[in-house]
Amino acid sequence: MKHYVKMSKLYAPTLKEDPAEAELASHRLLLRAGMIRKTAAGLYSYLPLAWRSLRKIEAVIREEMEAIGAQEVQVPMVVPAELWQESGRWDAYGAELLRLRDRHERDFVIGPTHEETFVDLIKNELRSYRQLPVTLYQIQDKFRDEMRPRFGLMRGREFIMKDAYSFDATVEGMHESYEQEKAAYARICERCGLRALPVVADSGQIGGDTSVEFMALADAGEAELVWCDCDWAADVEAAQVGIAWEEGPGTDCERVETPCEGTIAALAAFMGVSERACRKSFSLIAEDGTPVLCLLPGDHELNEVKAEHAFGHYEVMDEEQMKEYGLVKGYMGPVGCDERVRVVADVSLRDSTSWLVGANEAGWHIMGARPGRDFTVDEWLDLASAKEGDACPVCGRPLKAARGIEVSQVFQLGTKYSEAMGATFMDEDGVERPFQMGCYGIGVSRTLAAVVEQSHDEQGIIWPVCVAPFEVEVVPLDVKGEVWEAASRLAGELAERGVEVVIDDRTERPGVKFNDADLMGFPYQVICGKRGIKGGVAEVKERASGERAEVALEQLADYLSERVIAERR
């Protein structure tokens, strides 16, 4: 016999006003609906409602992982420093890694991710290619000492993550494991009710070559992405796209006086050309100390992640440094540039022969400059940030811009960790080889926040059935007499049919109950009022659409349970 839960006993303290600390919808509403509370910056406690939703998301993940043959395990959150020293990340990971020392003065980290632990776990046990492939996963709290935790569950320091690691004998095998996991991730997003897109991504701290992020589309998202009708999409950090440019005016490398502000917009206006006919110059000092002048299409920005790949931890040149290399802020250009300066240009400009660039003299530009004739481009690199209107690299149509919340990411690691940590198996030809690995993460708590971000209104959260803390709330407007009797009977009948029900048995006024119900956002409300009950009906309100229907009491449990169960996916 299944039970229903009484609101009067539910630990879900709702807030009438927006908490001062919360800005984002998901943060605000999760706090107001009594689902989470802050324990410290970036550290949140999950109250019963949030925990119920999280367990549902986890259940979906477990089903999809089982379906592709991944096995669930659990490793310690605390990891001995030696493992991280072996992989090299003890030094490379930086301040985000929380380090601690035990009473014997031994160093540990709290795992922000667990490549090392999993490699260590399998390396002495998986010895033969015959045992492969193997994919292991866990669902566990992770800790990353973020510079700036924010937005509640969106970027906490401690967060719930599902992390999986695949071990294959061959690169082809790794690709297969990766594709399986990626497909499972798409299903997981879909089943959790998220509108999400797989996008080409940069692989960041985790490393490896190929990586895809699943982005839940939301204006509040921290990531910028571009996407195409043909289904191709990429994080702007990683997007390699087609950029349309125009030739500048003239062809003879002439100096031209430009008494306007030193910006591309002003230059374009003064010259009567479009911004894309100009060339933007950006100067920096690469990690190795080399001064670099980057040339970009005038209407595009230098992408910092791409620049990091090209130049390491670079610095933007200050005026002092510019002066040293004869560069003039606002009027920089490659023509007659100091020979110590390495000139690089965005690959998109490779075929352009007439460049409008700065003359390295305030108030002057050069038009019709031609690479190879008037200046040298030392290297052509992908440096520009993709933006709306650039061409899709697959089909060539113009891209659209959007923002997204990165809920999960899959990586092809290759042998990065297995090699560093000496994790090998015996191949069929009798040769020891490092494992081909993939790793796959889902931000479980972030997924919850993303659902709220995508699904709410002025009144509160609108839970999709699949992740709702409860599926139905019964709202009796009277907690005694025939209204209460009918309502509690309905709650019992729904519970017996396997529906998750909460009944608002508080002696509150109707308005309070309605507002809380909308705030907590359970998919269906069954409103029992005196008039209806006398007439043998109750009102079923769908939270998402606001639609109300009067349903006969004796049919209500069947009607609603069928509907709810059909929507579970």
Added chain:
RNA sequence: CGGGACGUGGCUCAGCUUGGUAGAGCGCUCGGUUCGGGACCGAGAGGUCGCUGGUUCAAAUCCAGUCGUCCCGACCA
């Protein structure tokens, strides 16, 4: 870590400029009237004004330091 702001009953905030009895609304407790979209009346409980030090006869208020929190930037599920 750089820039900005804020710390006053459980929550949202006023008071601080110009030092002198710690306030309001909501919430909570008790009594009554209400009862289909955050009711009303009456009576209560509840605060070392983040912390430390300084100035002063006197500090929530002025000064210094410190801790915490939030927002904007560079990192990431």
